[in-house]
Amino acid sequence: MRAGIAPIMILIAAMLWGTVGTAKTFAPPGVDSISIGAMRLLIGGLVLLIVAGLMGKMTLKGWPVKLILLAGLSMALFQPFFFTAVSLTGVAVGTVTAIGSAPVFSGMIEWIVFKTRPAGVWWVSTLLAVVGCIILMFNTGAVTVDPMGILSALGAGVSFASFTILNSQLVRTHHPVASAAMIFSTSALMLLPFVFMYDNSWLLEPDGMLVALHIGVLATGLAYYLFAGGLKYVKSSTAVTLSLAEPLTASLLGVLLVGEILDIWSWVGLIMLLMGIALLVLQSRKKQVRAGI
Template identity: 55%
Template sequence: MQGKLSAFLILFAAVLWGTTGTAQAFAPENAHPIAIGTIRLAVGGLFLLSLVLLFGKFELKNWPIKATVLAALSMALSMALYQPLFFTAVTVTGVAIGTVVAIGSAPILSGLLEWIFFKARPSKIWWVSTFLSISGCILLFTNRESTYVDPVGVVMALGAGLTFASYTLASRDMVQKFSSLNVVAIIFTISAIFLAPFLFIFDMSWVASLQGIGVSIQLGVVATGIAYFLFAKGLANVSSSTAVTLALAEPLTAALLGVFLLGESLNTTAWLGIFLLIMGIAILIGSSRAANRKNKTAVRATL
């Protein structure tokens, strides 16, 4: 039950991430994408930090400072780099190619990193589900008009995929040792500090409008604070490679919201992509459930 619940927590987090594109569509016209990403981390970090202070669960004395600082800095840097890399990739090479390369490469890179650093070879089920999910993602985004491939944009997108995979890998180790809320609060606060210089580079006047405040709260509180807390909770019992594949529910959510809220249309190929995405995610959740049953049986046999 625990493995299945963790998978659903990550899935729900991905659904919340999928609302970011729709939220950005409602942002004021003078809001630069990188400025939106910066505000997203700032609001998310403050929200999570407020929760920690409110519930009084932060106990730094129990954390090994050296190991914690190194892990926290690597996670925060990964998350801080993801924002400008992803938004720049989308700007340079278009939404379709940028999103497919960034989101599609993340599960593969995560599986490789997990294999290299933790000697945990991905299972056959993971390869099948990841192949189906990435194929679905590619088919889904062939619906978009932008098909221009820019080498610089592709490299930026791969960088975004690598930073997300790195964040997930480091995060899993942290949330298994410490409170998930404490971990994400520290990481996103540091990430926001890393991106703080962008607040002085781009026009931030849009944040003061009612529209800007609404978008900032949605992106910061819902799509960042709550989403990454759920993601961290789920990571405690799910491998990083599986978690990143489940996160492919993000483009699925974004596409469906585009249809139902923004009036976008999907062709037959895109709907096929949605079907493959759902199939890949369902296989992973099913495998988590089967693995949990197997572990329970093994435990009972030893009693």
């Protein structure tokens, strides 16, 4: 049953991630990217540790230390890259570029490092999704395409692709929730020194606390619980492409809630992005039906 709904779990997780950039715009002015990223990991990691503990899946023995450290570093790097991109280029373009580039990096890493050539449907769906992302990047509305913002978004894309591949290795031998808890706890420890280096007074304001709780509990704890569970049954390259539902969600929220403007070509990009995601979901469901799952 879990295998059959795995792609849907990843899609829901991606939609929750898509709310992060919009949530940041409601935080008090002047919140820096590292500070909000560190709080996201601290809260999300704590939620995942509690859930894994309640499920009886948390153990401190038998973990591959190198894999945990690399996955933790990837997620730690993703935070400042992503939030900087959103700050410089806007919710829609920042999220689209970050997550839209991840499938390319994921496929390249799998091909070069693991010698695993992505399936044909991955190439088609990723092509549709990436072209959609490129069209979105060239939106001529109110969002500014900042070169440093784009570079930060690409850094986030590499980090997310690396995290997904490393996490997919962990969930083969460890429970998905426990794996996510270990990775996020490690990431939080890596960014913990920065919490004391930056001004965190924004957390004392009602808006700041609500944003931190939303990003930490829903967009991180719950989202990565679903993502890790789905990743056990879905290839990492496919999971990353399914995760393109994140920029789709972010773009729509940017328009509806933040007031960002998307022209006709940007809507074309969104439709192509949705087509790429739908293709992967349908293909995955067909495989499950043929396998009798």
